[in-house]
Amino acid sequence: MPVRRQPRPSAEVTSQLWPSGGRHLWPSGEASELQAHERGHLVYAATGVLAVHTERGTSIVPANRVAWTPGGFSHSHRAHGDTDMRIVFLTPSMARLVGDRPAVFQASGLAREVLLALTGPGNYDETAPRYGAAARARLVRVLVDELREARERPLQLPEPRDDRLRAVARMLYETPADSAPLPELGKRIGASSRTLSRLFRDEFGMSFYQWRTQLRIYHAFVLLADGHDTTQTAYACGWANPSAFIAAFRKVIGTTPGRYRAGGRGTAQGLVANAPDS
Structure with a gap:
C-alpha cells in the first residue's frame, strides 16, 4: 500500500492524550521524565526518531519500527529530530498477546497505517470519536496481529x-x-x-x-x-x-x-x- 508523507511537526511541544492513546509533537532533543503506566502501550514515530529508555537499555525507534512497553515498566522517551510520536494503549487482553517485556518490532505498512488511523485527527474528541468502540477494537486487533507476525527488530544499546x-x-x-x-x-x-x-x-x-x-x-x-x-x-x-x-x-x-x-x-x-x- 502507498505510504503517505506525514506533515512535519511544529517546533513546540504539543500533547494530546485520550483514554486509548495520544500524540506528542516534540522538537529535537525534547525528553520525557521517567514514568510508568498501568497499561502497556505502543509508540511509533510518524516523523523523527524516538529513543526509548528502560531498565534494559536504550532502544532506537525510527519510522519502520514500533516499540512496546508493558504496563508497570519504568521508561522515558527522547526525540531526535522534530518528532511526531503516536501512542496506543492496549487493554490487558491485547497486551498479553504482545508480550511481558519491552520489545521493538518491524512495522509493516498495514501496522503503520492502523497506528496512524488510531492516533490521527478525529481521535481526540471523546464526545464524537472517529471510530466507535467496536471499530476501534477491530483495528487494535489487526495491529496486534501484525506485530505478532512481525520479527522483533531491536536497535538496542543494552545498559x-x-x-x-x-x-x-x-x-x-x-x-x-x-x-x-x-x-x-x-x-x-x-x-x-x-x-x-x-x-x-x-x-x-x-x-x-x-x-x-x-x-x-x-x-x-x-x-x-x-x-x-x-x-x-x-x-x-x-x-x-x-x-x-x-x-x-x-x-x-x-x-x-x-x-x-x-x-x-x-x-x-x-x-x-x-x-x-x-
Whole structure:
C-alpha cells in the first residue's frame, strides 16, 4: 500500500492524550521524565526518531519500527529530530498477546497505517470519536496481529552492569568516532581485553565490535535526524569512509542513509517500503 508523507511537526511541544492513546509533537532533543503506566502501550514515530529508555537499555525507534512497553515498566522517551510520536494503549487482553517485556518490532505498512488511523485527527474528541468502540477494537486487533507476525527488530544499546563495561561505554558514548581497539580501551580503564571481551559476550550476547557498531548506528540516527548528510555522519561516527557507513546502515535498517533522509529526516517514506522482510 502507498505510504503517505506525514506533515512535519511544529517546533513546540504539543500533547494530546485520550483514554486509548495520544500524540506528542516534540522538537529535537525534547525528553520525557521517567514514568510508568498501568497499561502497556505502543509508540511509533510518524516523523523523527524516538529513543526509548528502560531498565534494559536504550532502544532506537525510527519510522519502520514500533516499540512496546508493558504496563508497570519504568521508561522515558527522547526525540531526535522534530518528532511526531503516536501512542496506543492496549487493554490487558491485547497486551498479553504482545508480550511481558519491552520489545521493538518491524512495522509493516498495514501496522503503520492502523497506528496512524488510531492516533490521527478525529481521535481526540471523546464526545464524537472517529471510530466507535467496536471499530476501534477491530483495528487494535489487526495491529496486534501484525506485530505478532512481525520479527522483533531491536536497535538496542543494552545498559552495562559491570563497572568496567560502563567505563568503556561512557568513553564511546562521548566519542563514537574513537576507533581504538579493545586492548587500547582496556589499558585506559585498567582491564584486560580478554576480560572485556568476555564481559561483552556475557552481558550483551555480542562481541565488542558488534556492540560498537550498534552504538555508532544510534549516533548516526541522531545526526541524520538533525540534518547532517551521509558523509558528515559517517566520519563523525567513526566509519573510515561513507561506503562503509552505508553498508553497515543498510544491513541494520534495511535502507540506505540517503533514502532514510530523503523520506523527510525520519518519516516512514522509503523506510517501510524498503524494510527487509526477514
